[in-house]
Amino acid sequence: MSRFVTRSAARVRRRLRPALAALACVVGLWSALAWGWDRERLTESAAKLSPRTQAAVRAMIQMAERAAAQPDERDRLTTVNDFFNQRVAFRDDIEVWGQIDYWATPLEMLDKGAGDCEDYAIGKYMSLLAAGVPQSRLRMVYVRAQFQGRPQAHMVLAYYPQPEAEPLILDNINPEIRAASLRPDLTPVFSFNGEGLWSGVGATTAGNPLVRLSLWRDLLAKAKAEGF
Amino acid sequence: MSLIRQIWCLVLGAVLASVLGGVAVSTWSLRELLQTQAQLKNADNANALALALSQQKGDAELMSLLISAQFDAGAYESVRWRDAGGAQVFERHLETPQISHAPGWFVALLPLEVAAGVAKVSDGWKSAGEIELRGQTGYVHEALWRATLSTASWLLLVGVVTGVAAAIVLSRLRRPLDTAVRQAEGVTQGRFETVLEPRVPEMRKLTSAMNTMVVRTRQMFEAQAEQLRTLHHQLLCDELTGLSHRRQFVAELNSALERDDGPLRAGLVLLRLKDLQGLNQRLGHGATDQALVAIAQALRVYPEQVRGCLAGRLNGSDFALWLPAPNVVGDTAQALADALRAGLQNLGSGVGVALGAVELMRDQPMSAWFAAADAALAKAEQGEGVVLELREAPPSDEVAQGERAWRALISDALAQQRSRLLEFPLIGRDRQVLHLECPLQLKLNPVGEFEPAARWLPLALRHRLSAEADLQALALALQASQQDRRPRCVNVAPASLNDGSFIARARELVQAAPSAARRQIGLELAEPAAVQHFEALQELGRQLRPLGVQLGLEHAGAGLAQIDRLFQAGLDYVKLDSAVVSGVSADVARAAFVRSLVVMLRSLSLKVYAEGVTDALDAQALWDCELDGITGPWASAQEIKP
Numbered sequence: 001m002s003r004f005v006t007r008s009a010a011r012v013r014r015r016l017r018p019a020l021a022a023l024a025c026v027v028g029l030w031s032a033l034a035w036g037w038d039r040e041r042l043t044e045s046a047a048k049l050s051p052r053t054q055a056a057v058r059a060m061i062q063m064a065e066r067a068a069a070q071p072d073e074r075d076r077l078t079t080v081n082d083f084f085n086q087r088v089a090f091r092d093d094i095e096v097w098g099q100i101d102y103w104a105t106p107l108e109m110l111d112k113g114a115g116d117c118e119d120y121a122i123g124k125y126m127s128l129l130a131a132g133v134p135q136s137r138l139r140m141v142y143v144r145a146q147f148q149g150r151p152q153a154h155m156v157l158a159y160y161p162q163p164e165a166e167p168l169i170l171d172n173i174n175p176e177i178r179a180a181s182l183r184p185d186l187t188p189v190f191s192f193n194g195e196g197l198w199s200g201v202g203a204t205t206a207g208n209p210l211v212r213l214s215l216w217r218d219l220l221a222k223a224k225a226e227g228f
Numbered sequence: 229m230s231l232i233r234q235i236w237c238l239v240l241g242a243v244l245a246s247v248l249g250g251v252a253v254s255t256w257s258l259r260e261l262l263q264t265q266a267q268l269k270n271a272d273n274a275n276a277l278a279l280a281l282s283q284q285k286g287d288a289e290l291m292s293l294l295i296s297a298q299f300d301a302g303a304y305e306s307v308r309w310r311d312a313g314g315a316q317v318f319e320r321h322l323e324t325p326q327i328s329h330a331p332g333w334f335v336a337l338l339p340l341e342v343a344a345g346v347a348k349v350s351d352g353w354k355s356a357g358e359i360e361l362r363g364q365t366g367y368v369h370e371a372l373w374r375a376t377l378s379t380a381s382w383l384l385l386v387g388v389v390t391g392v393a394a395a396i397v398l399s400r401l402r403r404p405l406d407t408a409v410r411q412a413e414g415v416t417q418g419r420f421e422t423v424l425e426p427r428v429p430e431m432r433k434l435t436s437a438m439n440t441m442v443v444r445t446r447q448m449f450e451a452q453a454e455q456l457r458t459l460h461h462q463l464l465c466d467e468l469t470g471l472s473h474r475r476q477f478v479a480e481l482n483s484a485l486e487r488d489d490g491p492l493r494a495g496l497v498l499l500r501l502k503d504l505q506g507l508n509q510r511l512g513h514g515a516t517d518q519a520l521v522a523i524a525q526a527l528r529v530y531p532e533q534v535r536g537c538l539a540g541r542l543n544g545s546d547f548a549l550w551l552p553a554p555n556v557v558g559d560t561a562q563a564l565a566d567a568l569r570a571g572l573q574n575l576g577s578g579v580g581v582a583l584g585a586v587e588l589m590r591d592q593p594m595s596a597w598f599a600a601a602d603a604a605l606a607k608a609e610q611g612e613g614v615v616l617e618l619r620e621a622p623p624s625d626e627v628a629q630g631e632r633a634w635r636a637l638i639s640d641a642l643a644q645q646r647s648r649l650l651e652f653p654l655i656g657r658d659r660q661v662l663h664l665e666c667p668l669q670l671k672l673n674p675v676g677e678f679e680p681a682a683r684w685l686p687l688a689l690r691h692r693l694s695a696e697a698d699l700q701a702l703a704l705a706l707q708a709s710q711q712d713r714r715p716r717c718v719n720v721a722p723a724s725l726n727d728g729s730f731i732a733r734a735r736e737l738v739q740a741a742p743s744a745a746r747r748q749i750g751l752e753l754a755e756p757a758a759v760q761h762f763e764a765l766q767e768l769g770r771q772l773r774p775l776g777v778q779l780g781l782e783h784a785g786a787g788l789a790q791i792d793r794l795f796q797a798g799l800d801y802v803k804l805d806s807a808v809v810s811g812v813s814a815d816v817a818r819a820a821f822v823r824s825l826v827v828m829l830r831s832l833s834l835k836v837y838a839e840g841v842t843d844a845l846d847a848q849a850l851w852d853c854e855l856d857g858i859t860g861p862w863a864s865a866q867e868i869k870p
Binding site: 139141158160163164166167180181188189190191192193 | 275278279282312313347348350352353354355
């Protein structure tokens with residue numbers, strides 16, 4: 001979504017609508033991935049990539065294990081947030097992938113060493129799940145960000161310690177984890193996670209037209225195949 | 229399983245599998261599609277609703293109103309809004325249950341699993357719980373049911389069309405197949421028939437090969453028959469006139485007098501060309517021969533046109549004509565005399581022919597016949613030109629008893645089963661009994677003796693009772709063979725074949741008997757029947773031979789060669805008449821004739837037996853001629869193996 005950072009606010013608004021419409025499909029697919037990854041598969045998938053990527057994946061797995069060992073969930077958030085904010089350089093999809101919008105799996109993001117806002121959010125989301133954080137406490141949130149004096153379409157990961165509580169925001173623009181009320185630059189629009197949706201229909205269902213309808217099938221299939 | 233049935237099973241199986249499979253696959257995939265669509269709708273609507281609710285800044289009234297509006301405007305089963313803690317905040321659901329018109333079993337067979345659409349609602353950063361939404365799905369089963377019905381009816385239509393097409397193709401295939409099978413069966417049963425070649429190429433080759441084989445067999449048979457005719461002519465006939473010579477005529481007459489199924493009364497005409505020597509001197513050899521040939525030609529008409537008539541040249545000037553029918557001798561002799569008068573006219577007035585005609589009871593010995601005819605001839609010789617002297621014996625007292633009385637006697641004897649079978653063995657080369665010949669005897673008078681067929685059969689024939697008698701003989705033979713397991717043969721009068729129900733009733737009788745008994749039974753017909761009732765004879769074979777009954781000809785003689793279609797008859801054996809086989813030991817020419825008869829009949833895979841053999845020397849000569857069996861007084865006198 002951070003492609004909008006370089007574009008005008010008018011275009012942002014125009015773009016936001018179809019993006020949200022497409023959301024319906026996307027949301028469904030989140031649930032399809034039973035998060036928590038398969039370490040061996042992941043290592044195996046990384047083995048086909050460059051030694052640098054393999055090292056990065058090893059680091060990610062170790063980081064997730066380290067986070068899982070931490071008793072306080074707040075500490076886990078910091079570990080995961082820092083890992084991705086430090087390792088991954090922010091770059092637009094059009095530069096990295098040659099496409100206007102592309103949701104990369106964490107493995108792809110680490111391989112490129114770069115990603116945009118939703119790639120960060122996806123990576124953090126998956127890693128936190130792997131670190132043992134319940135899915136119900138995590139939400140991907142579409143937000144309107146006031147950045148460099150202009151409104152931008154952006155995506156962050158929100159963490160809810162309790163269902164009714166104010167969330168903590170894991171962002172790549174501001175690497176520090178802060179309570180939502182301390183982020184006046186962000187206006188939430190819509191949130192989703194993979195919880196409770198599409199019970200009975202797995203992403204693996206071969207030939208499921210639901211999956212085919214979505215532009216993100218490739219991402220999900222790839223993530224699954226890579227061991228996420 | 230027959231080939232046709234296998235193909236049918238294959239076609240039906242394929243059609244059924246494609247109909248059932250087609251319906252199942254289309255219904256299943258349609259269900260998948262509808263289910264997916266319903267789920268997609270749930271998810272999309274849940275997300276859209278959640279998105280709208282998230283913009284209401286947590287105003288619960290407004291949000292409930294939005295949910296209600298969405299619910300009322302759309303086709304939903306239920307819409308629920310739960311807060312972040314999972315407690316229900318607002319809910320709408322359909323009050324009346326949806327009615328599906330699809331049958332219950334169909335709904336049970338194809339359950340729909342449409343998950344609810346769930347989406348998160350938020351109020352700014354605060355979670356406002358989630359929306360769970362279900363669309364109506366009642367229409368799905370109805371749509372599915374209708375689609376299944378139309379798919380099934382279309383596929384059934386295709387199946388029926390396929391079935392009809394298959395039936396047409398199979399019937400086209402079946403006809404030539406059945407024909408070929410019938411032909412093959414016919415060949416194994418000794419019926420060599422050609423059939424029309426079918427249009428199916430494979431079948432055509434088969435049929436064409438079979439036809440060629442049959443035609444070759446026929447040609448072989450015809451060549452042999454032709455040879456036999458020549459031989460018959462050369463060996464057993466007078467050289468000049470072509471009529472049977474004396475010895476042959478006497479043998480034939482003897483056989484005609486002894487057979488059971490002849491008429492009660494018959495006629496004999498003797499003819500003499502008067503003063504043969506004088507004619508020779510007066511007119512010369514050529515003219516005399518011409519006169520003899522003219523007489524022979526006038527006579528030959530009868531045996532050629534009426535089966536059973538016999539004509540022969542007894543010596544240089546004497547001829548004889550045997551007429552196996554009552555009350556015809558007068559007219560016949562008169563007609564003959566007229567024909568001779570016309571035929572001999574151009575030879576001059578000096579040529580005279582005497583005719584002596586007699587009609588006697590057939591049970592008279594041959595000497596009596598000749599004595600009576602000679603006496604009549606002597607009387608006729610006293611006249612000039614062509615003279616006829618006719619003598620008819622008065623009707624016997626039996627006939628005088630009245631036709632009605634006879635009919636009653638015979639039918640009573642049959643109805644009360646005052647009947648029995650005699651048994652005469654037919655023995656093979658090793659003295660083993662091949663079968664027993666079983667003529668039927670009836671006790672016409674309840675307190676009298678059993679009487680042989682010769683006495684009552686002619687009357688039974690006249691009164692159309694022969695079929696009854698033959699069926700009774702068949703029943704008795706089946707009974708006897710069932711008890712002692714010995715093979716038996718019974719006669720069938722040719723007249724019985726004229727009785728429309730005879731064959732069907734005979735078949736019923738045979739079918740009712742155990743198969744071990746029916747395989748012991750043979751039916752035999754006199755050779756003339758083979759010509760006069762050829763179709764009926766074939767039908768008899770077709771009906772009874774598959775049940776195990778054997779079919780044969782008796783009293784067969786030179787006439788066999790004249791049966792053009794003997795190769796189509798479907799017979800098991802032929803019994804040569806005593807007129808053919810008697811005296812075979814003393815007559816090399818006769819032996820040669822018998823031998824070639826045997827060769828011809830063997831080529832049709834028929835067994836050949838000799839009947840009426842009285843003489844041990846004849847029997848030995850017949851064994852030398854390769855016959856399969858012998859019956860007659862000689863055979864009955866042999867010590868036979870059981």
